[in-house]
Amino acid sequence: MKEEKQKPKLVAEKAPDPASPGTNAADQDGGPSVKEQSREADVETKERRFRQTDLPTHFIERRRHPRIQTEPPPPPAPPRLEDYSAIIGKPELDEIRFLARHLQGKTVKMVNSTAVGGGVAEILNRLIPLMNELEIPTKWEVITGGNDFYEVTKGFHNALHGGEFNLTQQIQDIFMSYNEQNRQRMEFAEDLFVIHDPQPAGLIRSKAETRGRWIWRCHIDLSNPHPGVWDFLKPLVEQYDATIFSSPAFTRQLNVPQYLFFPSIDPLSEKNKELEESTIDKVCDDFGIDRSRPILCQISRFDRLKDPVGVIEAYKLVKKYVDCQLVLAGGGATDDPEGAAVLEEVMTAAGDDPDVIILNLPPWSALEINALQRAATIIIQKSLKEGFGLTVTEGLWKEKPVVAGAVGGIPTQIIHKLTGVLVHSVEGCAYQIRYLLTHPEFAAQLGKNGREHAKENFLITVNLKRWLLLFQILLGVAKPSKTS
């Protein structure tokens, strides 16, 4: 891996904007603009965090200048099915092969809106090679669109989570015209089509021209959607043969079957594979994290719905009683332009506490995230709204006690006080963290149960099995047995 050797920037430092009117004005009259003054004050705030501290120098240096990989490492070869044997056992693997036997030769097309960033792309990247290995030829296609399309779909995304939205005719036209363009561009010759999320939902218009079965996989929470946006999308969704949701709480009343598929993680991916202690040490060293003291860690993109500021508030309450560090690490997904603003808010909330370590990581930081999670004493995911919360799954898999907001798919993963702890407030979050830090045996038991729960329900192998079952049912290869 190539490391950044030159002096790196502080995470929230921004390059000067030559197009900024403020900068031009300053150049002209020789004095600092309002924007520059504000930026200087900002840098001043960040530097102040490290002035009065008894942290060893090397930690301060790394926290000022974390060693962040500047280029993506070469992608590792995707695992073979057999590689999972050591994790799930041969009998489990055999069952997957038995199930796949009846589907061999059937073809599948998966369509989503992004090839990189976000949980969906991550899942597809791993799932599709496994399906192909099982001799179920599976193709992945990504829809394309202009900025106007992505602005609309971002607006839809927020609106489907309950946000305000002005659904004009023009917006509907933009959505449908890009779907139509993609529909014209793609071929639909497969036996099964899996369309992920609302962005490409309009591809269903091709259903009448195909012989295949169509599945809409919804990864987002539709429990409280903007009525206008949902009324627009619902007639499309109801044309599918089956729908899949990540939690029963995310669904709407539909006249098509709704299945529950938990999203999944890959235990052999860079983000989840076992790591040597020396690797974890190195990553902590690169970021100035002190492994001799408790580490609280939230991994998520800088998004208000993940409540990073709430996490800092909870940490500050904990810190009154227990010496610890907080690591907030994440980045912006390619479809998330609000990330930079949230990062600023987080920096402000961290104030002058040098033990709040904020890492704005590039998308290729899977190994670093893995190491941070493994180094953590407690993993936090204090989301206010959540899809499924794969970072929770990652924490459970790493046998860590997880403290998480009781929203979205998180309660499915965390059975309160059995596989983790659910919280509803900053104060509750702080209390539970304190309790776990002072009761390590209980924390360890949660971690143990959490790992088993993840193994039984949230690994890619379980996900693969669910797909095989659904394909069998939809194609009439298998009929569910009666329970009575």
Added chain:
Amino acid sequence: MATAPQALTSERWARAPFYFNSASHLLRISREKASNLQELLEAVRSCSDACIFQHTFQTLEEHHFIREGFSNDFSHWAFSACNEVGLAERLAALDVREFTSITALRERLVTMIESYLAKNPRAGSRPATEPFYLMAAELVVVPTPYVARNLEEFADGLRKVSIHSIYYHFIDARLRIKLNNNDFSVWLDQELDLGAAADRINRIDIYTSTLEGVRRNILRTIESEIARG
């Protein structure tokens, strides 16, 4: 794969072989949802058999690794979302092995909730902290290549199958064979005349053991029978 018997130590041969199957299930989201205990009672009365199966039989398999504190979804919800400890305790004590039909299990659930609400009428409308979503299990039986005609092959199959197979034969079987028994015990008794071993296996407690623990317990019994010759 079952192979031709070689170097057998057991003299008993089954008249009919034991075919190891497994079962995989998909969860279908049902329309029923409960936001308080009264709604739960109505949902339990009206939901499909597959829902009752999911929240009792199937959930036990899904949470088999938790050795204490989890019995079925109804009990867990009554405790964690409704804070009705008395009802949760009674529901938790419900042992699915006593039921050979979903109808009987549903009746018992209805009686338990009804009698609790009769004594605690205000509990019925008290809102739960989170709703209970009813789910239906769609079970697909998956044949495995393992077949047993004697104890050695049976032990070999037990070691090789997944825990879903153990669950299918040991717990789900009750609904299929309509007996307070399991596929393993029935076969051992009927085919190999090992009534005592069959009985010992049938008494293994799934509620205080993980499914791997159940597998180990069954294997111990079989291995001791093999050792006795």
